[in-house]
Amino acid sequence: MPNSAPESYVYCPRCGTPLVTRLVTDKARRACPDCNFIYFTDPKVGVGALVVEDGKILLVRRRMMPEAGKWSIPAGYVDHGEDPAVVAVRETLEETGLEVAIGELINVYFNEEATDSGASIFILYRAERLGGELQAGDDADEAAFFGPDELPELAFASTRDAVRWLYKQRPADSV
Numbered sequence: 001m002p003n004s005a006p007e008s009y010v011y012c013p014r015c016g017t018p019l020v021t022r023l024v025t026d027k028a029r030r031a032c033p034d035c036n037f038i039y040f041t042d043p044k045v046g047v048g049a050l051v052v053e054d055g056k057i058l059l060v061r062r063r064m065m066p067e068a069g070k071w072s073i074p075a076g077y078v079d080h081g082e083d084p085a086v087v088a089v090r091e092t093l094e095e096t097g098l099e100v101a102i103g104e105l106i107n108v109y110f111n112e113e114a115t116d117s118g119a120s121i122f123i124l125y126r127a128e129r130l131g132g133e134l135q136a137g138d139d140a141d142e143a144a145f146f147g148p149d150e151l152p153e154l155a156f157a158s159t160r161d162a163v164r165w166l167y168k169q170r171p172a173d174s175v
């Protein structure tokens with residue numbers, strides 16, 4: 001359960017007064033008794049691109065925690081003010097070297113057990129390769145296409161769900 005009142009947040013970012021914990025709407029939150037700033041623990045949002053070619057799915061091996069060493073869909077975090085579709089294009093380019101165009105929304109996943117370093121909401125788009133050369137980079141140390149019978153160890157429930165969805169919707173010989 002995400003902490004809605006992180007006690008490690010000591011001072012008001014707006015006026016510097018020590019924060020207190022109090023009930024705001026339905027949750028205990030850190031709040032400033034002086035200027036009424038309230039710290040709302042916003043969900044961390046991730047976005048990924050599902051690229052499929054010849055029945056094979058594009059995956060990257062994660063260099064970073066969480067789930068370092070396992071394979072996931074190319075993905076990244078959405079920062080404040082960013083369009084998730086734009087982030088998906090950028091992250092795919094950085095992690096795989098491929099330029100893609102974003103297609104349909106496949107699903108929005110909710111991960112109740114996400115830690116502070118993981119996304120609790122994950123948006124997955126289908127994407128189509130426009131160009132580029134397959135070349136791992138950024139948070140990925142390998143990038144490759146995998147068929148349904150040759151999948152590596154997958155990171156994240158969302159990646160496993162997406163892979164299952166893909167091969168149920170479209171058996172490998174018809175993708």
Ligand SMILES: [Zn+2]
Pocket residue numbers: 012013014015016017032033034035036037
């Ligand atoms: Zn304040």
